[in-house]
Amino acid sequence: MSRTSATQSPETPASSDSQRPITYLVDGSGYIFRAFYAVASLTAPDGLPTNALFGFTRMLIKLIQQANSSRIVVSFDLGRETFRLDMYPEYKANRSECPPELLQQMPYFKHIVEAMGLPVLSLQGFEADDVIGTLSTRLAAAGDEVIIVSGDKDLMQLVGPHVTVWDTMHDRRFSAPEVREKFGVDPDKVVEVLALMGDSSDNIPGLVGAGPKTATQLIEKYGSVEKVLGAIDEIEADKSIRNRMKIAQGLRDQEAMVRLSRKLVEIDTEAPLEIHTGEQAVHLQSLSIEALREVLTRRAPDATILKDLSARFNFKTIFDEFLSASTAPQVDILSPVEAYKTIYKDEFPAWMERFKAQSRFAFDTETTSLDVRQAKLVGVSVCWSESEAFYIPLGHVAPERVQLTQDEFVGATKQIWEDPKIEKVGQNLKYDIQVLAGVELEVKGAAFDTMLAAYLLNPDRGSFNLTVLSEEHLGAARLFGGRVIEFEEVLGECETFAEVLVSPATRYACQDAHYAWLLGIELNQKLEQSGLKQVFQELEMPLVPVLAAMESRGVLLDTGFLGKMSEEFGILIEALRAQVYELAGGEFNLNSPKQLSAILFEKLAIPSKGLKRTKTGISTDSSVLERLSLIHPLPAVLLRYRMLHKLKSTYIDALPAQVSPYTGRLHTRFNQTGTGTGRLSSSDPNLQNIPIQSEEGAKIRQAFIVEDGWRLISADYSQIELRLLAHLSKDESLIRAFQEDVDIHSQTARELLGLGAQSKVSSEQRRLGKTMNFGIIYGMSGFRLARELSISVGEAERYIQSYFDRFPGVRAFFDELERQATEEGFVRTILGRKRIIADIDREGRDRGFASRVAINAPIQGSAADVIKMAMISIDRVIRERVLNMRLLLQIHDELVLECKADILEPAVLLVKEQMEGVMELLVPLKVDAGTGLNWQVAH
DSSP states (O other), rough: OOGGGGGGOOOOOOSSSSTTTOOOEEEEEHHHHHHHHHSOOBBTSSSSHHHHHHHHHHHHHHHHHHHHSEEEEEEOOOOOHHHHHOOOTTTTTSSSSOHHHHHHTGHHHHHHHHHOOOOOOTTTSOOHHHHHHHHHHHHHTOOOOEEOOOGOOOOOGGBBTTTTEEEETTEEOOOOOHHHHHSSSGGGGHHHHHHHHHTTTBBBOOOOTOOOHHHHHHHHHHHHHHHHTTTHHHHOOOOTTTTTHHHHHHHHHHHEEEEEHHHHHSSSSOOOOEEEEEEEEEEGGGOOOOHHHTSSOOOOOOOOHHHHHHHHOOOTTHHHHHHHHHHSOOOOOOOOSEEEEEEEETHHHHHHHHHOOEEEEEEEESOSSSTTOOOEEEEEEEEEESSSEEEEEOOSOOOSSSSOOHHHHHHHHHHHTTTTTTEEEEHHHHHHHHHHHHHTTOOOOOEEEEHHHHHHTTTSSSSSOOOHHHHHHGGGGGGGOOOOHHHHHHHTTTTGGGOOOOOHHHHHHHHHHHHHHHHHHHHHHHHHHHHHHHIIIIIIIHHHHHHHHHHHHEEOOOOHHHHHHHHHHHHHHHHHHHHHHHHHSSSOTTOOHHHHHHIIIIISSOOOOOEEEEEEEOOSSHHHHHHHTTOOHHHHHHHHHHHHHHHHIIIHHHHHBBOOOOTTTTTEEEEEESSSSSEEEEEEEEOSSOOOOHHHHHGGGGGEOOTEEEEEEEESSHHHHHHHHHHHHOOHHHHHHTTOOOHHHHHHHHHHTTTOOOOOOOOOOOHHHHHHHHHTTOOOOOHHHOOOOOHHHHHHHHHHHHHHHHHHHHHOOOOOOOHHHHTTEEEEOTTOOOEEEGGOOOOTSSSTTTHHHHHHHHHHHHHHHHHHHHHHHHHHHHHHHSSSSSEEETTTTTEEEEGGGGGHHHHHHHHHHHHTTOOOOOOOOEEEEEEESSSSHHH
C-alpha cells in the first residue's frame, strides 16, 4: 500500500552513510522566546520565574526523542553586539528590551543543555544563525546530513542537497521544493529576496515599497540584488512589474541601503568558530571532519546537575523522565536487513509451515488502487522478526517465476487471518482489512496499528506517515544505506503496482511490513511508559474493524432527489446574484474580497469603524457581513448567496458524483487520527460538516435513504459534554440537575439570574444559560460572550464569575486542569487519552489558546471515548445476535444505523440501551433516538 494514504509532511532527508547519524543544529534562542510566550507564568520556590525554562526543557526533550540522533547541537545568541551592529547601528533597534521575567531566566538555559549532554556552540560578535550556517556548511561539504531546527525564515538560505530546515512548532520541513514554494526562488536566491523585502523585526530596510511578490519577481527575472541594481532603466520600462516607477526610483535613491540590507540578511558561513577539544581551542577549519563529528556527539547526561536543577526550579518529574529514558537499555533494532525474500509458488508450502507457527506478525497489502472499492490485490508482505520479511506476489503482470494465484493464497491462509488469537500488526490496518475483505478474508485479531499508536502518543503532530514514523522512532535513515524507499519511486512509469517488477516490489513491500513490525515493538513500549495502553487496547484497536465495516458498507443516496435540489438551488442562486448586483449598483466578482470591500466601504460608504482588518484591508468574512447586515441589505443577501452556493457545490452536486459505481452507495472515510481531541473525522466526502442549522442544509439529509424493507435509526447523545463536565468536576449543582432530569440550560439561567426554582424561564433567559454552559466548556472569554449575547464585556464577565460562584466544582476542576497542563505538560480524558498542551501551540494563536484547550480536551476527548465505546459495544451485540442491523455513520455525538423494518422497535431499544449503559457516570447518559425512511426524518 502506498504510504501516501496516510497524512504526510515533507520527510527528513536520509543520511548518505548508513553508519552516520544526522546532525541537528538547534536555534536555541528561538526556542527560548517561543517557550517564554507559550507557557503561562511559573515560579520556583524562591520566586524565580521559570516558565521559559520549563517550556524550553520540554521542547528540547521532545526534540531529542524525535531526532533519535547522537548529534544534536544547540547555539545561542550572546547578545545584541554583533558585526551587523557595527555595519548598521540601527540593526534590531526597534526590538523591545528583553522582558524582566525572561532576563532572570537567561543564565540557566546553557546549563540545562549542557547537563543534558548536548554540545553548546556560540560565538561572541556573531549570531546563532552564523554558527549554524558555518557548521552546516562544513558538515554538508563532507556529505553529512544536517537538519536545522528553527522557524526562522532567514535560515532557509542555507538549504541545500544535504541541509534541510525543520520548523518543529508547525511540524514543517523545508528542503529545496518547500523553499521554492515559500519564496518563489531556489534556496541560493533566498538571501537576494530577503535583501529586497527587508525585515521589520530586525529593522532591515530592504527596498522600500518592495513586498515579497515584487522582491521575488525581481530576483526571478534578474537573479541577484546587484543585477537588479544594474537594470534600473529596464525595470522602469517593464509594465509587468507592479509600481515599476516607484521601484526604479527607490533603487536609485536607496542603492547603498539595498546593498547594506543584502549584507545584513546574509548568514556568515565562515564565522571564526573555535571548537574546544579537551583543554585546547581549535579553529573549526583546522579540525578534521572525524574530529568535528566527535566533538558534536552527545555525551551522557549529568544526573547530579539535572537533579539539582529540578529541585531548584521545582520541575518535579521532567528531568527524572529524561534520565530514565536516557539510561534505559537500548534494543539494537537498527541493524541492516539481512533478507527480504520473494515467496513464489514453489517455495510457498515450506514458507507456510513457518507462517503457521507465528502467534503475531506484521503485514501490508499491495493493490492496484488506493480506492479500496476498486482495488485489486497484487501481493501481501509479512514480517515476524527484526531480520527478515517476505513478499508473496499474487497479481504482477510479468513475474520472473510462477506466482501464487489469489484463490490459492486465500485458501491456504484463511484460517490464519480469521484466527483472533493470532495477533496482526500493521500501519493503517483499516485499509488492509478492507482490501482482504474484498477477497473473502476476514481479518480477526487486529492487535497493533502503528499509526494509531503514534497518534495516541502525540495527537497534534500532524503526520503519521510510515516513513515519518520510521525516521522518528527507528532512525530509519540508517537502514538500507540511508534511504527509505517511497511508493512513487517504485511505481516509476508504471500505472499500477501490478506492472512493477517483482524484485523492486519485494523490497518496497517488505520494508513496509518490516518497519511496521519494528515500530510495533518501539511504540508499544512508549504507550506503556505514557500510560496509554488501556485506551489503545480497549478503544482504538477494537474500533478499527468496526470502522472498516462501516466504510465498506456505505450509505444509500437518493441522487434523483439531489438532482432536483440542484436545479432549485441554481435558480435561487442566480436570483440572489442579480439581487446583489442591483443593491451594489453594478456587477463585480462576488468571490473577490478586494472588489467586495470596494463596493461596501467605498461605493456604498458603509462605516467600517471597529471592523476586523487583514493585511489587504478591511475583512469581508461572514462575521463582518453579519454585523453589516444590520446596516445595509446587501451583506444579508450576499450571505444567503454564499450559503446556498456552498451547499450546492460542496454537497448537492458533489455527493452524487462520489457514489461508488461498484456498490451504488456513498462511502465516507472515518479517520481516527484526524483530530487532537480523539474525535473521529470524516473525509472523501466529509459527512460531519453538512450544515443542518439552516432549513436548506437540513434538507440535504433527506437524500440519505434506505432500501425497501429497511429503516434508518438516528441516536444522539443528549448534552454529553455537559454531563461529562458534571461527572469530571463532581459539581453538586450540575450533578443534581442531571439526576433530576431538569432542563440544564433553564437551570443554569435560574442560577445566574437568581430566579426561584419554580420561576418560568423565558426563551431569551434560557439562551443565556445555554450559551454559558457550552461557552464555559470551550473557555469562552468575556469578550466572546458579550458578542454572542449582545451585552457589554463587563456584564459578560460578571456572568462568567457568577457561573463559577454558582458551580464551584467546575472552577476547581478547571484550575486543576490548568495546573496539570502547566506542571505536567498534558491533560487526560476519562479513559486516559493524552493531549500534550505544548504541541497545540501555534503562531498566530492568542496566549489563552493553550489554556482553553487544556480545559476542553478532557471533556471533548471523553465524549469521543464514550461514543467510540458505544460503537464497539453495539457492533459486538449485532454480531453476537446476528441481527439485521448495521452501523452506517458516526456524526459527532450521533450514530446512524439501518435495520430491517420488522425489528425496528427492538433495534432502537438495543441502541439506546448500549449507548446509555456503556459507561457508569455520576449522572445518567441520555440518548434521543428517531427513525424514518431518510436521515432528516430520523434525526
